[in-house]
Amino acid sequence: MSRVDPIASVSIHEAGHAVMMKVVGVRVESLRIDRDCIDSGEGTQGETQHGACEITREAHAKVIVAGVVAESIAFGGCPVRRLNKIGDGDEFDTIMEESGIPKRERAAERRRIIGIVDKRLRKHFDHVVAIAEEVGTYDTCDATTVNRIMRT
Numbered sequence: 001m002s003r004v005d006p007i008a009s010v011s012i013h014e015a016g017h018a019v020m021m022k023v024v025g026v027r028v029e030s031l032r033i034d035r036d037c038i039d040s041g042e043g044t045q046g047e048t049q050h051g052a053c054e055i056t057r058e059a060h061a062k063v064i065v066a067g068v069v070a071e072s073i074a075f076g077g078c079p080v081r082r083l084n085k086i087g088d089g090d091e092f093d094t095i096m097e098e099s100g101i102p103k104r105e106r107a108a109e110r111r112r113i114i115g116i117v118d119k120r121l122r123k124h125f126d127h128v129v130a131i132a133e134e135v136g137t138y139d140t141c142d143a144t145t146v147n148r149i150m151r152t
Contacts, residue, residue, distance in 0.1 A: 011046070014135055019150070026063065028143055031140065064088050
C-alpha cells in the first residue's frame with residue numbers, strides 16, 4: 001500500500017467538513033491547511049471555519065465525522081479508526097455525551113451517523129475533491145470559492 005500524501009489527506013479532510021456543512025445548511029467561512037504543522041505532524045494541521053449559526057447536535061456530529069469519512073472514501077480505511085486517532089473523535093464523544101446517549105449506545109450511533117455522512121459525501125464527492133484541490137494548492141479556500149464549487 002502506498003503512503004498517502006499528507007497535504008492531500010488534510011485537504012480532503014477539511015473539504016469533507018466544508019461540504020457537510022453546506023449539506024446541513026451551515027455557512028462555510030473558510031478552510032485552511034498549515035503545511036508546517038503537516039510536515040512536523042504536530043499542532044492543528046487544518047481548520048474549517050463556519051459562520052455563526054444554530055446547529056442541531058446531529059448536524060454538528062455529521063460535520064465532525066465528515067473529515068474522516070472523506071479521507072476514507074478517498075484513500076480507504078475505516079472512518080471509525082481514523083476518528084479515534086484525532087481530536088474530532090473527542091469532539092464527537094462530547095456531543096454524544098451532551099445528547100444524553102448512553103455509553104452502551106454510542107458505538108451504534110457513531111456507525112449510524114458515519115453511514116449517513118458516507119452516503120451524502122459520496123453524492124457530493126466531486127465537490128469534496130474540487131475544494132480539496134483548491135485548499136491543497138493555495139493553503140486556503142474562502143466562502144465564495146466553496147459556494148461556487150458547490151453550485152456546479
